Amino acid sequence: MIGIAEIKRIIPHRYPVLMLDRVAELEPGRALVAHKAITGREPCYAAIGDDAEPAQYAFPAGQLMESWAQAAVLLVRWQTPNPDVRTGFVELLSGIRNASLLGQVFPGDVVEHRVELVRAVDDAAVVTGSSVVDGRLVLRVGSFTMARRGIEVLAAAADGSEG
Numbered sequence: 001m002i003g004i005a006e007i008k009r010i011i012p013h014r015y016p017v018l019m020l021d022r023v024a025e026l027e028p029g030r031a032l033v034a035h036k037a038i039t040g041r042e043p044c045y046a047a048i049g050d051d052a053e054p055a056q057y058a059f060p061a062g063q064l065m066e067s068w069a070q071a072a073v074l075l076v077r078w079q080t081p082n083p084d085v086r087t088g089f090v091e092l093l094s095g096i097r098n099a100s101l102l103g104q105v106f107p108g109d110v111v112e113h114r115v116e117l118v119r120a121v122d123d124a125a126v127v128t129g130s131s132v133v134d135g136r137l138v139l140r141v142g143s144f145t146m147a148r149r150g151i152e153v154l155a156a157a158a159d160g161s162e163g
């Protein structure tokens with residue numbers, strides 16, 4: 001099993017945006033299975049108030065997708081780590097197709113993200129996969145396309161010095 005320290009060696013995400021806890025299975029360049037334990041202490045539950053019970057509130061769909069996307073980046077960049085985007089590269093989402101939220105996730109659930117590499121060309125990749133909780137499918141992603149760009153290219157574009 002691969003823990004948080006190794007995940008942070010590969011991708012730049014850190015608390016509170018790191019949304020993976022461990023990698024259970026890995027076939028570099030092919031497939032990955034990662035887990036995220038949902039707790040009532042997630043930042044998204046901070047505003048519900050002291051009297052409310054977080055377990056009654058579903059984990060936000062956007063954050064579930066982000067967690068799955070981090071697993072996708074982890075698979076694609078396993079052999080080319082990028083732990084610091086300030087000096088390296090940035091992973092950019094190019095597109096998502098046929099993504100479906102099929103169920104809700106609550107505090108106490110452990111989400112299993114399954115990611116498979118469809119194709120990698122140069123600094124771009126297409127992956128597919130799903131997320132399950134206790135064998136119940138909660139998210140399906142038909143295709144997720146990402147591209148890797150150097151921070152200097154993005155900085156120049158942000159400054160308007162490169163088009």
